[in-house]
Amino acid sequence: MNKRFWGFAAGAALTALMAAPASAHRQWMMPSSTVVSGDDVWVTVDAAVSNDLFYFEHQPLRLDAMKAWAPDGTEAAIENKSTGRYRSTFDVHLTQKGTWRIASVADMLMGSYDLNGKTERLPRGTTAANLAERVPAGATNVKTAEANNRNEIFVTVGEPTTTLFKPTGKGIELVPVTHPNDLIAGEAATFQFLFDGKPTAGLPVTVIHGGIRYRDQLGQMDLTTGADGKVEVTWAEPGMYWLNVTTPQVESEEGEGAPPPLARRASYVTTLEVLAP
Amino acid sequence: MQLSTRVLVLGSTVGLGAAFAAPALAADPGTMDVTINIPRLKVAEYHKPYVAIWVEKAGAKAKTVAVWYDHDMKANEGTKWLRDVRQWWRVSGRSLTFPANGITGATRAPGAHKVAFSRAQLGAAAPGQYVLVVEAAREVGGRELLRIPFSWPAKAGAGGRAAGKTELGAVSVSFR
Numbered sequence: 239m240n241k242r243f244w245g246f247a248a249g250a251a252l253t254a255l256m257a258a259p260a261s262a263h264r265q266w267m268m269p270s271s272t273v274v275s276g277d278d279v280w281v282t283v284d285a286a287v288s289n290d291l292f293y294f295e296h297q298p299l300r301l302d303a304m305k306a307w308a309p310d311g312t313e314a315a316i317e318n319k320s321t322g323r324y325r326s327t328f329d330v331h332l333t334q335k336g337t338w339r340i341a342s343v344a345d346m347l348m349g350s351y352d353l354n355g356k357t358e359r360l361p362r363g364t365t366a367a368n369l370a371e372r373v374p375a376g377a378t379n380v381k382t383a384e385a386n387n388r389n390e391i392f393v394t395v396g397e398p399t400t401t402l403f404k405p406t407g408k409g410i411e412l413v414p415v416t417h418p419n420d421l422i423a424g425e426a427a428t429f430q431f432l433f434d435g436k437p438t439a440g441l442p443v444t445v446i447h448g449g450i451r452y453r454d455q456l457g458q459m460d461l462t463t464g465a466d467g468k469v470e471v472t473w474a475e476p477g478m479y480w481l482n483v484t485t486p487q488v489e490s491e492e493g494e495g496a497p498p499p500l501a502r503r504a505s506y507v508t509t510l511e512v513l514a515p
Numbered sequence: 516m517q518l519s520t521r522v523l524v525l526g527s528t529v530g531l532g533a534a535f536a537a538p539a540l541a542a543d544p545g546t547m548d549v550t551i552n553i554p555r556l557k558v559a560e561y562h563k564p565y566v567a568i569w570v571e572k573a574g575a576k577a578k579t580v581a582v583w584y585d586h587d588m589k590a591n592e593g594t595k596w597l598r599d600v601r602q603w604w605r606v607s608g609r610s611l612t613f614p615a616n617g618i619t620g621a622t623r624a625p626g627a628h629k630v631a632f633s634r635a636q637l638g639a640a641a642p643g644q645y646v647l648v649v650e651a652a653r654e655v656g657g658r659e660l661l662r663i664p665f666s667w668p669a670k671a672g673a674g675g676r677a678a679g680k681t682e683l684g685a686v687s688v689s690f691r
Binding site for chain 1: 590591592594595596597598601602604605608609610613
């Protein structure tokens, strides 16, 4: 019984769109700090797509869509951008007290069309805005599905604030029950996930502790959002954790040949710092 | 008229006043003395630790009574490392503005340091159980935290003590 998880394949396609040549790897951002004190502070962020967390060993995360927002909602500059062979890096000057958001969000269209008796896939980078020019003249039976990919981190200067957690209503978004910059080993944290603005049950949540390279077992937590889209995570140890939420994966039998039904997809990634008690 | 005269007489009578004051003092001291030993460490690079001292009470917000850090650097740069005193930062520090009035002090060298806090400073106006917490974090070094429970009203004389193993030596409290 060879089962193939098309959700993974879709994830790979999404990642590929985000960070050009990557396949089914994990994308992440790694901030220099998430809990910050002081008057004139900066955060430096590494961003990469890799197998092991959090090691830059495969591809850089492209910074084209990277943005930062100050606690008061104003957009802040991404400074000192650089993209190397294995990672990208940039700085954000944290000029306000409170919780900052740094995010790379991609809203794409996946799909297909028929032309001259053949079914073709929509090219990478198709969006609602450029769909018309991406579909050749004469194409028929155009099918599309929206795919949203959100990769974001939070950094707090002084006291955590929640001003930046107003949902946009698109893709998967995090609503703090526990603030993502107030996590302590041994304590349980609860997050709520929205899909297209609505709390959604049954979303798979994967949590992996960094430092994979130096241990044999991945030790990942496989969780699912419950009623109200909430999920509880208990951190056994302090450290940096990768958290990934996706729309449920569509399973299909290998060998049937038929591609999975075109479905609305979304994925969410964040890196959470859990401090020692 | 007669009443106020009596009060005046009482207040001015030294012997009586002393008789009243003495038991009151013994039952209800107004000051906590805290002795904090900062150990001398044989390390290649030594910096005096940042130290935060605060009071916790169940159901109440933690109250910082002292924070020793590099408060006199240009542009307030010493505040950058306050978050390394991490438990204090979470329960109290992150909600303060620096330099914080009345609680800010310079870092202290290895040795015994005695500091005194009034009952009001400790935020211990209400009778009950409290915990004095002392946390030290050293640049390029470690971090340690000690907790000493106490109750108020307190008994005059020695209170609790705790002994650190790495970044703090003995910490003791007494009341007067």
